[in-house]
Amino acid sequence: MPRIFLAFVILVLAVSPASALVLMHDHEQHGREPFKAEMDGAWKQIATILNAPGREYWRDKGSSGFGSDHHQFTIAYRGDAANLNLLLRTLAELPGTAKAEVVLLPGAGAITDMTGRRISCDWRARLTYSRHFDFPNRPANQPSETLQVRLEVFIPDLPSAAEPASARQIAAWIEELDHQKFAIREKAHRELSRQGPSIRNALQEALAAKPTPETKRRLERILEQFSCLQLSDITKPRGLPMRSFDMVVDCERKLLISKDPATRWNASNRLHEAVDGSGDLLKLLVAVLDDKSLDALIAQSRDAPKDYLNSFKPLLDSDLLQKIRRDGSQEAYRHLRARLDRFCK
Numbered sequence: 001m002p003r004i005f006l007a008f009v010i011l012v013l014a015v016s017p018a019s020a021l022v023l024m025h026d027h028e029q030h031g032r033e034p035f036k037a038e039m040d041g042a043w044k045q046i047a048t049i050l051n052a053p054g055r056e057y058w059r060d061k062g063s064s065g066f067g068s069d070h071h072q073f074t075i076a077y078r079g080d081a082a083n084l085n086l087l088l089r090t091l092a093e094l095p096g097t098a099k100a101e102v103v104l105l106p107g108a109g110a111i112t113d114m115t116g117r118r119i120s121c122d123w124r125a126r127l128t129y130s131r132h133f134d135f136p137n138r139p140a141n142q143p144s145e146t147l148q149v150r151l152e153v154f155i156p157d158l159p160s161a162a163e164p165a166s167a168r169q170i171a172a173w174i175e176e177l178d179h180q181k182f183a184i185r186e187k188a189h190r191e192l193s194r195q196g197p198s199i200r201n202a203l204q205e206a207l208a209a210k211p212t213p214e215t216k217r218r219l220e221r222i223l224e225q226f227s228c229l230q231l232s233d234i235t236k237p238r239g240l241p242m243r244s245f246d247m248v249v250d251c252e253r254k255l256l257i258s259k260d261p262a263t264r265w266n267a268s269n270r271l272h273e274a275v276d277g278s279g280d281l282l283k284l285l286v287a288v289l290d291d292k293s294l295d296a297l298i299a300q301s302r303d304a305p306k307d308y309l310n311s312f313k314p315l316l317d318s319d320l321l322q323k324i325r326r327d328g329s330q331e332a333y334r335h336l337r338a339r340l341d342r343f344c345k
Contacts, residue, residue: 022063022064022065023063023064023065024062024063025060025061025062025063025064026059026060026061026062026114027059027060028057028058028059028060028113028114029057029058029059030056030057030113031056031057032055032056034051035047035050035051035058041145042097042098042129042131042145042146042147043129045094045095045098045147046071046073046127046129046147048090049075049087049090049091049125049127049149050073050075052077052083052086052087052090053079053083053086053087054077054078054079054083054084054122055075055076055077056076056077056078056119056121057075057076057111057113057119057121058073058074058075058076059073059074059075059113059114060072060073061074062129067132067133068130068131068132068133069129069130069131069133070128070129070130070131071127071128071129071130072126072127072128072129073125073126073127073128073129074111074124074125074126075124075125075126075127076109076111076119076120076121076124077121077122077123077124077125078120078121078122079122080229080233081229081230081233081234084122084123084153084229084233084234085233085234085235087123087125087151088102088151088234088235088236088237088240089237091149091151091237091240092237092238092239092240094147094149097145097146097147098146098147098148098149099147099148099149100148100149100150100151100240100241101149101150101151101240101241101242101243102150102151102152102153102240102241102242102243103150103151103152103153103242103243103244103245103248103274104153104155104231104242104243104244104245104340104343104344105152105153105154105155105245105274105281106154106155106156106245106281106284106340107154107155107156107281107284108120108154108156109121109122109123109124109152109154111124111276112276112310121154122153122154122228122229123151123152123153123154123229124151124152125149125150125151125152126149126150126152126273127147127148127149128146128147128148128149129145129146129147129148130145130146131144131145132144132145150273152274153229153234154229155228155229155230155231155340156228156229164195164198165191165195165199167202170192170195170199170202171202173188173191173192174188174192174202174203174206174211174215174219175188176188177189177192177211177214177215177218177219178211178212178214178215185214185218189218189221189222192222193222193225196226197226197230200223200226203219203222203223203226204223206219207219207220207223231339231340231343234343236343242343242344243344244340244341244343244344245274245281245284245340246288246340246341247341247344248270248271248274249271249274249285249288249289252267252268252270252271253289253290253293254293255267256268256271256289256293256296256297256300257292257293257296264296264300265300268296268297268300268301268304269308271285271297272304272308272311272312275311275312276311282311282312282315286315294315297312297315298312298315301313301315
């Protein structure tokens with residue numbers, strides 16, 4: 001009996017297509033330990049992106065089988081504009097076989113690791129890599145390797161001042177950060193925050209002058225707020241496509257109601273990736289989609305896999321959906337979204 005069973009298994013393997021034998025993988029790494037590429041070609045480019053300054057985490061999901069090898073990397077970065085611009089130049093210099101684009105998203109960034117823990121990030125990258133080995137049934141026009149990179153950069157919606165304050169006024173507000181009245185301290189803090197990163201040097205000088213603990217605490221909080229990425233700090237490399245969140249939604253809106261199930265699923269999946277881990281972006285997505293597209297997205301979510309459903313789960317809560325619509329979440333991001341659109345065009 002065992003011999004008959006073994007012969008049957010060998011026969012099945014012999015007549016089955018190569019794609020039937022597939023091994024799945026899913027692993028992650030926290031921290032900045034260098035990623036080593038074991039192969040040439042696109043893997044060297046993947047290693048360069050994974051080892052870019054500021055990387056805090058990466059996860060690789062995919063499959064390997066006879067004839068093909070697939071990887072989907074999600075990478076989280078923290079850092080300043082210098083690190084981001086270095087990565088942008090790297091993407092712009094990728095060879096013609098690799099495709100890269102940049103998406104600017106409003107708000108704070110985050111991804112979720114394999115345990116469900118949220119990891120904050122300033123920008124994140126999604127790499128899709130496929131390798132096809134020489135095989136009798138491989139199409140002649142199919143490249144041996146493909147690499148697609150999508151870099152998502154998060155731009156915070158910092159308040160902007162109606163007009164710049166004088167150096168004298170800035171100094172007065174700094175002094176009021178330690179006023180005996182709480183309301184005056186709060187007002188000074190708020191006014192300094194509204195001035196934006198242009199007053200960073202003045203705040204740093206005040207911090208270096210060894211102020212009182214209350215002033216020191218407030219100065220550090222304001223400077224931390226100003227440390228976020230600004231559009232003015234980003235250098236757009238020539239030839240690297242850049243889109244805003246609204247542009248992404250506009251591209252997928254009509255596809256969500258396509259008659260083709262695969263087209264609907266792909267559009268929904270791309271929106272899922274865009275809002276992944278961000279409640280703010282989910283609310284914004286609800287606000288900017290028309291009812292017909294939104295209903296299609298909700299219907300798609302109900303039949304989605306568990307890890308996909310987690311991002312869109314709030315959409316299935318009708319009470320929350322109505323609340324989001326009533327609150328007019330679109331207005332909260334209107335000004336910032338307009339700036340992102342202008343920057344990308």
